Amino acid sequence: MVTACNNQTKKESETLDKSISKIEVLDFHSTHKCMTYNAIEKNTNYTLNTCFSDELKNDKITFSVINVDEENNTKIAEKFEAYSTSLILNVIKKGQETQINLTDFAFMKRSRSVFKRIKR
Numbered sequence: 001m002v003t004a005c006n007n008q009t010k011k012e013s014e015t016l017d018k019s020i021s022k023i024e025v026l027d028f029h030s031t032h033k034c035m036t037y038n039a040i041e042k043n044t045n046y047t048l049n050t051c052f053s054d055e056l057k058n059d060k061i062t063f064s065v066i067n068v069d070e071e072n073n074t075k076i077a078e079k080f081e082a083y084s085t086s087l088i089l090n091v092i093k094k095g096q097e098t099q100i101n102l103t104d105f106a107f108m109k110r111s112r113s114v115f116k117r118i119k120r
Contacts, residue, residue: 023061024090028082031069037085040106041065044087 027044029037048056048063055061068077068084080088080099085107089100 021093025061025063026080026088026090027065028068028077028086030084031067036107040087
């Protein structure tokens with residue numbers, strides 16, 4: 001599976017192209033990744049590559065893994081209020097951004113799979 005760790009950030013003066021519609025999947029983590037984060041990243045990557053491979057190829061969806069502890073990622077982490085493990089969808093439509101925070105959902109789904117393993 002392919003993971004994009006490109007650490008791209010937008011310049012403050014840069015404006016969004018109003019003709020672009022896309023979804024940025026932003027997977028934030030700290031330097032010390034926990035088991036849950038690793039599962040979230042793996043599941044997100046799997047889902048994107050399995051269900052949205054055409055959209056990834058056509059840049060309608062992008063996937064970025066961002067270490068919040070790296071100084072060059074400070075502005076993007078602040079923009080999305082991501083200070084450790086966070087999974088954010090940034091939906092860009094006609095130049096407008098809408099953020100959807102999936103962190104709680106991702107933790108909940110990961111927790112369920114951990115409990116299922118313990119039960120066995």
